[in-house]
Amino acid sequence: MTEEVSRFVERFASVLVDAGMPRMPSRVFALLLATDSGRLTSVELAERLQVSPAAISGAVRYLTQVSLISREREPGSRKDVYRLHDDQWYEAIVRREPLLTRWERAVLDGIDAVGPDTPAGRRLRDTASFFEFLAIEMPALLTRWREQRSP
Template identity: 50%
Template sequence: MAQEPSPEQVSQFVERFAGVLANSGVPSMSARVMGRMLVSPTGTMTASELAEALKISQPAVSGAVRQLLQVSFISRERLPGSRKDHYRIRDDVFAAILERRNNALGEWESTSRSGADLFGHDSPAGRRLLEAADFFAFIHEDMNQMIKNWRAEHPTH
């Protein structure tokens, strides 16, 4: 059985995890909140618990939580007898993140195709745009299938 990590080890892991998310485009404060919530023993945290654990201000937590709620990565709930909002990461948050990214690939494909139509398929720009569109379509299709496969194999997520 693994030994319980120290608070310093938890903090270091959260910052490392947040850095990975931030490098892939997640706003850094939101990435820190996600990382901390992932390792929460209960799976839920209040804004004040997040501020204390991350050593950040309440307004910083509020902004990060608002961003994460807007993109449905977390949910807000009230626990019985509590007057504070508790935040929980969605069970399928990583599939949801990839779905959002994959939707962007669909937009990149259609925009690239419209650019190829504008410049002409036989022009240098048109050929580059068609290649980009084909690439985005290929990745988009594969990603759709991977997400479907994941959900079929992990129906509780």
């Protein structure tokens, strides 16, 4: 890995950390983005990031859970390969859509708890409305994104 790529990985990982992603998953994700193949083994990840295999294990578990990468096994090999989805951002967002509904329901429950006519109740109603809006608009937005990317 060149020094320039290494600097990019650390800079982009820092941006992801600022947005709330844990540091090691941010570094792993940034590194996978910066590889031509978008695929690396845990050994390759550890070597390039100069970290322990245990650090990689936790990072890839996190990234798999949030649908930014997937784990594959090459036929005839015992090594796991971690790869980006072809459209990792789209996939991550699509898998998050059900969360919007859960968040909306949870916030609506909060309105009953604090009272609908209180400042907190109005704030929670606005929050629930925002989640509802996103849940309604997200499918069309993602469809437009796919159409834009199609040749």
